[in-house]
Structures are given as C-alpha cells and as structure tokens.
Amino acid sequence: MTQYFSDAVVEFLHQQGFEYVAFNPGASFRGVHDSLVHEDNAAIAPSIVMACHEEIAVAIAHGYYKASNRHMAVFTHANVGLLHASMALFNAWCDRVPLFVVGGNGPLAADLRRPWIDWIHTSQHLPKVVEDFVKWSDQPIGQRATLESLYRAHQLMDSGMKAPVFVTLDFDVQEQRLEDGVRLLPADAARPAVLPALDSRAAGELAARLRASRLPVLVVDFSGQDPRTLRPLVALAEATGAAVVDRGNRLSFPSTHPQNVSGIEGDLLAAADLVIALDVQDLASALGAFLDLDDRGAPPPGTHVVTIGPGELLTSKWSADHMPLVPVAQAHSAQVLGSVEALLAALAAAPGDASGARERAERTGRLAAAHHKARATWAAEAERCAGQERMAVSSAVARIHEAVRDEEWVIVNSGSVTVDTWVRRLWPLERPLSCLGLNGGGGLGYGPGASVGAALAHKGDGTLCIDLQSDGDFLFTPSALWSLSAYDVPLLVVVMNNRQYQNSTRHAERIAAARDRATEHAHIGTGFEENPVDFVTLARAYNVHALERVESLDGVVPAITEAVAWIKEHGRPVLVELLTE
Incomplete structure (x- = not known):
C-alpha cells in the first residue's frame, strides 16, 4: 500500500490520543483531509468535526479542552483560514488553553503553485499572523522536519504555562509519498516538561507564615484548570482558616464554601497580612479589591504577598495580557497542585497550638457569617427583581x-x-x-x-x-x-x-x-x-x-x-x- 506523508500526520494524531479534529475544509490541507477519510486509516483517524468558520473550529477545541482537559486538533486553511481563526486563538491565549493548531500553506516552491489561488494563499512565513499570541510556532520544510515540529509543538503547549501552538504544513510536503526511513518518534517524545512544586524548605517557611498570620487570604484563579487542585485547596483553606477569593477564570474553589468571600472581599479583608496568589492572572485587580495599593502598585506595609504558578514563564511581546506589575515579597514559578500539597504536608508536620486553633475558629466564623449574609442578600435581590x-x-x-x-x-x-x-x-x-x-x-x-x-x-x-x-x-x-x-x-x-x-x-x-x-x-x-x-x-x-x-x-x-x-x-x-x- 502506498503511504503519503499526510498518512503519517494522521498516525501522529492517533499516537498522541486525539479523538477529534475540527476544521472548516480548505484545499491547503487537502492531503491530510484525504488521509483522515481514507478507508485504510479508518481505525486510527480522529473523527472530523466540521465547522462553518475557522473561528468556530478553534472555539470548539477551546471548549472541548476546558470541559475535559483533553485535546482536539484544529486545522486551518492557508492565509485566509488562519486570519479567520486568529480571534479565537487570541481568546485561547488569554484563557491559557493549550490548543494544537495546524495550518495548511500553499507550496513554498513557486514552480508548484497553481495560477492565482496558490499565490495569494501561500505565505513566506504563515505563523507571523499569530506568532505573538501562540506559545510556539514553526514553518518546517520537509517531512522529517515537519514531524519533529509536530512533536515539539505538542510538548510545548502543555509544558509550564499552557497556551496554543501553531505549525504549518506545506501543501506539497503533505501530498508527497512517504520517504524511506521517515517514521514517527516514540509517543513520549511529546510528553510535556513538568514544572516542579515548592520544595520542602519554601513550603515549610510559607506554612509557618500561614500558622502565624492574623488574616491569611488565598487568591485563586487558573488553579482550577487542573480539577485535582480543588480538594486540596479546600483542605488548605480549612486547615489555616484562610479567606478565599476566586477570581473566576476557572472554578477553583466551591462557591458555597463558607470561607469563600469572592465578591465581598472589600473591607472584610483590608487587614490581610498574608496573601498567597495561586496562578492569578491579574494580581493588581485581585489585590486592589481589598488592599490599599500605593502609587507603585505595591501592597501596604505589613502585607506579605506570595505568588505561586507558571505565569511569569509566558508573556506576549504584542499583547498586554501580562497585566500591571505588582511588587511582591516572593514569586515562585511552581506547579500549583504540588505546591498546595507540599503546604498541607508542611502544616501537618508542625501543627499549631491551641490558641492558634481558637483564633482560626473565630476567623472562619466571621468569614462564614459574611459569606452566608452575602449569598442571602444576592438571593433576595434576584427575588426582588422578579417583579x-x-x-x-x-x-x-x-x-x-x-x-x-x-x-x-x-x-x-x-x-x-x-x-x-x-x-x-x-x-x-x-x-x-x-x-x-x-x-x-x-x-x-x-x-x-x-x-x-x-x-x-x-x-x-x-x-x-x-x-x-x-x-x-x-x-x-x-x-x-x-x-x-x-x-x-x-x-x-x-x-x-x-x-x-x-x-x-x-x-x-x-x-x-x-x-x-x-x-x-x-x-x-x-x-x-x-x-x-x-x-x-x-x-x-x-x-x-x-x-x-x-x-x-x-x-x-x-x-x-x-x-x-x-x-x-x-x-x-x-x-x-x-x-x-
């Protein structure tokens, strides 16, 4: 059976566990399209989700990932398709969603281009359209280089701070017969690098601060992207009597938990002496909701602010989605789940005294009273508006x-x-x-x-x-x-x-x-x-x-x-x- 390079692309998608691929059809990836529907590939080809617009195709993959933490591949057509998709890619960039986007391109070899259409749908550097709001992009030439780029893109989108990636597929390369010796890399070649958690020393020092704090606050945001984080976060809040503010980019903490004071933090947390921000995107707004920041954006004296997360590892040169710079006492580029677990372990290793337990109980009682009052007020407002x-x-x-x-x-x-x-x-x-x-x-x-x-x-x-x-x-x-x-x-x-x-x-x-x-x-x-x-x-x-x-x-x-x-x-x-x- 004759194999084409586009068949190898489909084998790659299968190897990496893609169950679906979304696209609006376009001639620039017709080779891959043929391989996706070819009967000999039926057992391995991802299912096609056709969309009527590239912005929709990317958004479908975006929502699919947020609901399941599983990837759906996206194909875009040449220049015009990527331009249509660019808005949705920007949404995914700001939303810290790792999307695997592959764009067809016209033949880079000019003598292979069809009249008119291949000329206006061929780009000398197609990724330039989106390179400022994707984590990594590449326009490889040749079969071996293209396969390597696909593996690298898959690895990078999930390493550290998650974000979209983009790789082009040359029109001619995908339609070539598979060259001798060109084969897939091992599946784990695309395995993402793992960001470490807080080490035992840092976790121990921060746990000591938590035990000594008069009013600790946990600010959470993208930490809920990993659903495993919610349970240990609840345990950490309950063990320390911390107030919790959920900024809402993900569901990171139960809205009904009595220590959740999101939306009412204001004066309630103005005396906070320790703030731990867990994967928070807009720290300035988060802190400004309850602290009096000075003209440099710094928190008031006596408030120790610590950030934990991958945010500093990824910024755009084009978009200001990095938000205002906030001077903090400590910034840890670390995995949130493992860091929360490390804090819990450090707290368990050196529990506080009885007086600390009484203070925590009194604090959580005040937080709970404010929480329940706010939710009752909101429910009453909704009922009042019913008329x-x-x-x-x-x-x-x-x-x-x-x-x-x-x-x-x-x-x-x-x-x-x-x-x-x-x-x-x-x-x-x-x-x-x-x-x-x-x-x-x-x-x-x-x-x-x-x-x-x-x-x-x-x-x-x-x-x-x-x-x-x-x-x-x-x-x-x-x-x-x-x-x-x-x-x-x-x-x-x-x-x-x-x-x-x-x-x-x-x-x-x-x-x-x-x-x-x-x-x-x-x-x-x-x-x-x-x-x-x-x-x-x-x-x-x-x-x-x-x-x-x-x-x-x-x-x-x-x-x-x-x-x-x-x-x-x-x-x-x-x-x-x-x-x-």
Missing part, C-alpha cells in the same frame, strides 16, 4: 437553576460578565469543571463554538450541558448551530436576549453623562430593539429544536424543564430564548 416588567438577568439565572437543580449539570459558557456574576452568586458551584466561565480574551463569537466543544466532551455521559448564551456573542458565530445539529450534540442553549450589546450601551451612557449630555441616545448603534433577531427561527433553520420565546419570568421553569426532557428523550440540542432586560 420587574422585563425579565431581570438575576431572576432568570435563579429560575434556570430551579429547573435543573436535580440534574448533573455543567455550565459550559456563562455568556457575559453580568450573567457569569449572577451564576457565581446564585448557583452552587461545587464540582470541579462544573462552570467553565468566559472566553479569556474578551473576543465575541466564543460562546457558540466553545459550548459545542464542551458538550461534545460530555456526550454520552449523562451530563446536562448548559450554554447561557448572550445574544450579541451569538450573532458573531451563529453557524456553530450547524455543527451542534450535525453531530447530535446534546446541549441546552439558553439565549439571554436583551436586544443590545449591553456593555457598549453602558459605555455610551457613561460617556454621555460624563459630558453632561442626554443618555437616551445610548442605544443608537449598540442595540437590536428596532430590528430584533428571531433566535427561535434561526435555530430551526439549522435543524436545532427550539421552543417558543419566553417573555415572562413565570415561563422560564416550564420551558427549561421541557427542554431538558426533550434532550433526554432525543439526545439532541435544544434552544430556549429568554427576553431579558
């Missing part, structure tokens, strides 16, 4: 939970900052990976594709996957509904339709007010009220089952209940549109 003429987001979020609370649910996308905030206030987020959060980069168009990928990761396991989908984000990439329907992905899409780009509307109101101008024009150029979108009809056009639009709060529970029953019976997606404020 509004236009459905409040808070009330809708509460009713959706009421309808699904007995299910094994996962919120695969929480739509917008407003929706995400109310989910964290009202829903019991207790299981690792039960709320996957937002897009990371602030780029609209993420939600539909990412939700498809996350629900695909859960397909067949009985989990109810819920996409709390903002309307503006949806309108960037509505054709993700095609992939959702085509692959029978069981997903509950709840469109929170306020008929506006609310963030832009609020900005328009603020700038008008600041200039002492009328705010009633803020909706111009920021909303859809005068020409509304019918999301129900849109979904049905893509063969997605959709219920009639819900315009009153009383209709939310019946509609969601009906939608969940339909998903269970048919194993296919359902869309419910809610008209909100």
Whole structure:
C-alpha cells in the first residue's frame, strides 16, 4: 500500500490520543483531509468535526479542552483560514488553553503553485499572523522536519504555562509519498516538561507564615484548570482558616464554601497580612479589591504577598495580557497542585497550638457569617427583581437553576460578565469543571463554538450541558448551530436576549453623562430593539429544536424543564430564548 506523508500526520494524531479534529475544509490541507477519510486509516483517524468558520473550529477545541482537559486538533486553511481563526486563538491565549493548531500553506516552491489561488494563499512565513499570541510556532520544510515540529509543538503547549501552538504544513510536503526511513518518534517524545512544586524548605517557611498570620487570604484563579487542585485547596483553606477569593477564570474553589468571600472581599479583608496568589492572572485587580495599593502598585506595609504558578514563564511581546506589575515579597514559578500539597504536608508536620486553633475558629466564623449574609442578600435581590416588567438577568439565572437543580449539570459558557456574576452568586458551584466561565480574551463569537466543544466532551455521559448564551456573542458565530445539529450534540442553549450589546450601551451612557449630555441616545448603534433577531427561527433553520420565546419570568421553569426532557428523550440540542432586560 502506498503511504503519503499526510498518512503519517494522521498516525501522529492517533499516537498522541486525539479523538477529534475540527476544521472548516480548505484545499491547503487537502492531503491530510484525504488521509483522515481514507478507508485504510479508518481505525486510527480522529473523527472530523466540521465547522462553518475557522473561528468556530478553534472555539470548539477551546471548549472541548476546558470541559475535559483533553485535546482536539484544529486545522486551518492557508492565509485566509488562519486570519479567520486568529480571534479565537487570541481568546485561547488569554484563557491559557493549550490548543494544537495546524495550518495548511500553499507550496513554498513557486514552480508548484497553481495560477492565482496558490499565490495569494501561500505565505513566506504563515505563523507571523499569530506568532505573538501562540506559545510556539514553526514553518518546517520537509517531512522529517515537519514531524519533529509536530512533536515539539505538542510538548510545548502543555509544558509550564499552557497556551496554543501553531505549525504549518506545506501543501506539497503533505501530498508527497512517504520517504524511506521517515517514521514517527516514540509517543513520549511529546510528553510535556513538568514544572516542579515548592520544595520542602519554601513550603515549610510559607506554612509557618500561614500558622502565624492574623488574616491569611488565598487568591485563586487558573488553579482550577487542573480539577485535582480543588480538594486540596479546600483542605488548605480549612486547615489555616484562610479567606478565599476566586477570581473566576476557572472554578477553583466551591462557591458555597463558607470561607469563600469572592465578591465581598472589600473591607472584610483590608487587614490581610498574608496573601498567597495561586496562578492569578491579574494580581493588581485581585489585590486592589481589598488592599490599599500605593502609587507603585505595591501592597501596604505589613502585607506579605506570595505568588505561586507558571505565569511569569509566558508573556506576549504584542499583547498586554501580562497585566500591571505588582511588587511582591516572593514569586515562585511552581506547579500549583504540588505546591498546595507540599503546604498541607508542611502544616501537618508542625501543627499549631491551641490558641492558634481558637483564633482560626473565630476567623472562619466571621468569614462564614459574611459569606452566608452575602449569598442571602444576592438571593433576595434576584427575588426582588422578579417583579420587574422585563425579565431581570438575576431572576432568570435563579429560575434556570430551579429547573435543573436535580440534574448533573455543567455550565459550559456563562455568556457575559453580568450573567457569569449572577451564576457565581446564585448557583452552587461545587464540582470541579462544573462552570467553565468566559472566553479569556474578551473576543465575541466564543460562546457558540466553545459550548459545542464542551458538550461534545460530555456526550454520552449523562451530563446536562448548559450554554447561557448572550445574544450579541451569538450573532458573531451563529453557524456553530450547524455543527451542534450535525453531530447530535446534546446541549441546552439558553439565549439571554436583551436586544443590545449591553456593555457598549453602558459605555455610551457613561460617556454621555460624563459630558453632561442626554443618555437616551445610548442605544443608537449598540442595540437590536428596532430590528430584533428571531433566535427561535434561526435555530430551526439549522435543524436545532427550539421552543417558543419566553417573555415572562413565570415561563422560564416550564420551558427549561421541557427542554431538558426533550434532550433526554432525543439526545439532541435544544434552544430556549429568554427576553431579558
């Protein structure tokens, strides 16, 4: 049997455990496409997830990884496909998600190019489009070099700080017959390097500080990317009586735990004398929420700030996603899970005295009282808003939970900052990976594709996957509904339709007010009220089952209940549109 280099690429994907590959089809990787569908490769080829846009294909892989910590490969077509994919790659970069993206390129050998199309779809250095927001990129020439690049990319995306990688496949190389002697490397050649945890000395010193602290605070953020971290973090908080602030890029700590004071940290933690930040992206904002930082961004005297995580190992020369520099007492480039376990071991080796135990008990009592008061206040606010003429987001979020609370649910996308905030206030987020959060980069168009990928990761396991989908984000990439329907992905899409780009509307109101101008024009150029979108009809056009639009709060529970029953019976997606404020 004649083998082509593209067959070896498929063998590589199989060897490294890729179950799926997502793409919008393009001629620049037609060789690999043929190998993926060739009958002789049927036993090893990853399943294809076709998308109607490269931004959607990348987002599908993004959501798939966040839901499962498993990789889905992505192929992009030449120049134009990568340009379409670039927004989604930026989201993944900011969201610290390792994506394996391979881009077809036209023949670098000019004499092999077809007239016109191969010339405009061939780049001298294709990775330049995205190289400032991927961890590593390469444009190899030749079969051996290409295989080595694929292994290196796979290794690097998961080493230390996780992030996307990009490798090009030359049009001609992938279509060549496999050269004699070209074969795969051992599977473990792509094994990532492991970042060490805190050593015993550093862990012992920090444990001593924790025992002596009057008000220790754990700030968590991306630590929840590894679901194994949640349980030891809870143990660490309980052993030390520390307050916990979850910044929300991942679900890193149970929202219902009495020591979780996220969203109410303010004056409550102003006297913190020890802050341990675990894989925190925006440390300045995290600390500024409860400490009085000086004009250099430094914490007040007497507050000892320690950072643990891989953040310093990866920065972009192009994007300022590294955030403001905060002077800290100690910065450890270390694995979070192992470091938390090392701290627990150090605490167990030298437990505190009885007076320290009393102080911890009193402190956790104060934290618990503040925690329970805040959650009761938020629930009361949602109930108070239930009487509004236009459905409040808070009330809708509460009713959706009421309808699904007995299910094994996962919120695969929480739509917008407003929706995400109310989910964290009202829903019991207790299981690792039960709320996957937002897009990371602030780029609209993420939600539909990412939700498809996350629900695909859960397909067949009985989990109810819920996409709390903002309307503006949806309108960037509505054709993700095609992939959702085509692959029978069981997903509950709840469109929170306020008929506006609310963030832009609020900005328009603020700038008008600041200039002492009328705010009633803020909706111009920021909303859809005068020409509304019918999301129900849109979904049905893509063969997605959709219920009639819900315009009153009383209709939310019946509609969601009906939608969940339909998903269970048919194993296919359902869309419910809610008209909100």
